[in-house]
Amino acid sequence: MTKPGITAVRxxxxxxxxxxxxxxxxxxxxxxxxxxxxxxxxxMNLVIKNAGEIINSESKGIYQRVLVRGDxxxxxxxxxxx
Amino acid sequence: MTKPGITAVRxxxxxxxxxxxxxxxxxxxxxxxxxxxxxxxxxMNLVIKNAGEIINSESKGIYQRVLVRGDxxxxxxxxxxx
Amino acid sequence: MTKPGITAVRxxxxxxxxxxxxxxxxxxxxxxxxxxxxxxxxxMNLVIKNAGEIINSESKGIYQRVLVRGDxxxxxxxxxxx
Amino acid sequence: MTKPGITAVRxxxxxxxxxxxxxxxxxxxxxxxxxxxxxxxxxMNLVIKNAGEIINSESKGIYQRVLVRGDxxxxxxxxxxx
Amino acid sequence: MTKPGITAVRxxxxxxxxxxxxxxxxxxxxxxxxxxxxxxxxxMNLVIKNAGEIINSESKGIYQRVLVRGDxxxxxxxxxxx
Amino acid sequence: MTKPGITAVRxxxxxxxxxxxxxxxxxxxxxxxxxxxxxxxxxMNLVIKNAGEIINSESKGIYQRVLVRGDxxxxxxxxxxx
Amino acid sequence: MTKPGITAVRxxxxxxxxxxxxxxxxxxxxxxxxxxxxxxxxxMNLVIKNAGEIINSESKGIYQRVLVRGDxxxxxxxxxxx
Numbered sequence: 001m002t003k004p005g006i007t008a009v010r011x012x013x014x015x016x017x018x019x020x021x022x023x024x025x026x027x028x029x030x031x032x033x034x035x036x037x038x039x040x041x042x043x044m045n046l047v048i049k050n051a052g053e054i055i056n057s058e059s060k061g062i063y064q065r066v067l068v069r070g071d072x073x074x075x076x077x078x079x080x081x082x
Numbered sequence: 083m084t085k086p087g088i089t090a091v092r093x094x095x096x097x098x099x100x101x102x103x104x105x106x107x108x109x110x111x112x113x114x115x116x117x118x119x120x121x122x123x124x125x126m127n128l129v130i131k132n133a134g135e136i137i138n139s140e141s142k143g144i145y146q147r148v149l150v151r152g153d154x155x156x157x158x159x160x161x162x163x164x
Numbered sequence: 165m166t167k168p169g170i171t172a173v174r175x176x177x178x179x180x181x182x183x184x185x186x187x188x189x190x191x192x193x194x195x196x197x198x199x200x201x202x203x204x205x206x207x208m209n210l211v212i213k214n215a216g217e218i219i220n221s222e223s224k225g226i227y228q229r230v231l232v233r234g235d236x237x238x239x240x241x242x243x244x245x246x
Numbered sequence: 247m248t249k250p251g252i253t254a255v256r257x258x259x260x261x262x263x264x265x266x267x268x269x270x271x272x273x274x275x276x277x278x279x280x281x282x283x284x285x286x287x288x289x290m291n292l293v294i295k296n297a298g299e300i301i302n303s304e305s306k307g308i309y310q311r312v313l314v315r316g317d318x319x320x321x322x323x324x325x326x327x328x
Numbered sequence: 329m330t331k332p333g334i335t336a337v338r339x340x341x342x343x344x345x346x347x348x349x350x351x352x353x354x355x356x357x358x359x360x361x362x363x364x365x366x367x368x369x370x371x372m373n374l375v376i377k378n379a380g381e382i383i384n385s386e387s388k389g390i391y392q393r394v395l396v397r398g399d400x401x402x403x404x405x406x407x408x409x410x
Numbered sequence: 411m412t413k414p415g416i417t418a419v420r421x422x423x424x425x426x427x428x429x430x431x432x433x434x435x436x437x438x439x440x441x442x443x444x445x446x447x448x449x450x451x452x453x454m455n456l457v458i459k460n461a462g463e464i465i466n467s468e469s470k471g472i473y474q475r476v477l478v479r480g481d482x483x484x485x486x487x488x489x490x491x492x
Numbered sequence: 493m494t495k496p497g498i499t500a501v502r503x504x505x506x507x508x509x510x511x512x513x514x515x516x517x518x519x520x521x522x523x524x525x526x527x528x529x530x531x532x533x534x535x536m537n538l539v540i541k542n543a544g545e546i547i548n549s550e551s552k553g554i555y556q557r558v559l560v561r562g563d564x565x566x567x568x569x570x571x572x573x574x
Binding site: 438439441449450457474 | 500502503504505506507520536562563565566567568569570
């Protein structure tokens with residue numbers, strides 16, 4: 001799917017490489033969950049550990065584990081220096 | 083789907099492991115249902131027992147059993163220490 | 165799909181067991197229909213008999229029979245003591 | 247799909263039985279179309295004859311024939327005593 | 329799909345019969361396009377000729393030809409006496 | 411799909427005939443892109459060259475090339491006299 | 493799919509040709525991500541490197557890498573002179 005000589009990073013690769021690492025996930029409704037990615041599936045359903053929840057820039061607490069439905073995901077960003 | 087040596091937690095595993103345990107489920111429209119997960123299917127339709135309903139942080143009562151349509155689910159979180 | 169020794173309640177079971185019983189159904193737009201469930205299909209399209217319609221907590225009348233499109237359903241709750 | 251001894255009414259049965267009869271159809275955006283059901287398909291696209299259109303409880307006129315896209319349908323109710 | 333003796337009008341028949349005739353099409357966002365139906369497909373994508381565009385009851389001009397995406401269609405009504 | 415003697419214009423024909431011609435495309439959120447259609451696919455994803463962007467009737471600049479996701483398209487209109 | 497003599501640019505070609513180049517991506521909710529396209533898939537999920545995030549025309553910071561879900565994409569524009 002890419003030009004010869006170019007190695008594209010597939011979206012699912014980003015998820016796979018982020019397992020057991022910190023991620024920030026924004027979902028619809030100005031919500032952000034940041035924690036350690038424990039798992040995912042092809043629908044981008046995500047399992048996040050020690051997930052801090054931020055709504056409208058306000059911290060709302062921490063979930064030991066949360067399963068976020070992929071439908072609502074806007075973006076996922078691996079945390080830097082993890 | 084994961085790197086060797088890493089055991090990812092699949093989203094459906096989280097549901098399966100939560101059967102007969104307490105969960106908190108947020109659905110669109112600032113609604114939260116918390117109760118005991120009785121069942122689910124691959125669409126994330128959920129059956130919850132003794133489900134307390136909270137809308138806009140206000141308690142609205144308890145349903146003996148409620149079937150929540152998966153489409154509307156934002157996240158599911160297993161309760162801690164259950 | 166469940167752990168040995170645990171009997172999960174499948175979402176479609178809840179519908180099947182509610183046939184000819186009272187249910188409360190909330191659909192998008194703060195609408196509630198409560199009546200006797202006459203039928204359903206795998207899309208969660210529902211047929212409800214003697215369905216009282218409540219919009220924004222205000223009673224709007226009764227339909228002898230109403231076919232509610234599954235797409236709009238938020239939850240279905242079997243009535244207690246029916 | 248139903249318990250022995252119970253005859254469920256399938257959603258598509260309701261449409262089939264309503265052919266050439268009066269129906270009331272509510273679609274998203276507080277619109278109601280009431281007229282005679284001429285036809286339908288599995289997507290719940292509906293053909294309605296002599297369809298009165300009501301928007302926000304205000305009558306907007308009559309269409310000799312209107313094809314309503316199923317996507318937008320909230321409910322369909324057969325009219326009583328027809 | 330219909331009872332014996334009843335001839336239902338299938339939604340796609342309405343489109344087929346409206347080719348080269350005047351139609352009024354309402355799409356989401358209070359837009360109406362009225363013109364001559366030139367074509368359609370099974371997704372209800374519509375090709376309309378000499379299409380007058382009305383937004384919020386205000387005329388916005390005429391398109392020589394417009395392809396309206398079916399997703400957004402609320403209803404299609406063949407014009408009377410055409 | 412059409413009556414004998416009637417030649418319907420299929421929606422995809424309109425796109426095919428518009429290649430290398432000027433088009434006006436409206437997408438959700440009161441955005442209009444007008445430029446030269448370079449390509450499309452069956453999802454109505456569109457590639458537009460020298461695309462002027464207008465949001466809420468205000469010009470926002472020109473993109474040398476833009477790929478518009480089909481999901482958001484409301485209508486596509488070939489420009490007249492091109 | 494095109495007329496003889498016309499070479500259409502397929503939407504996926506635009507993505508393929510943009511690998512390792514600068515792109516600007518607008519997603520729903522008035523968000524723009526601009527950075528280097530690292531990868532994509534057929535759902536238009538996008539991997540962007542050094543992605544600056546702009547919400548409502550206000551810069552919100554830079555992500556070393558971000559995976560944007562295709563569902564929310566409005567348009568993708570390759571940057572000029574890259």
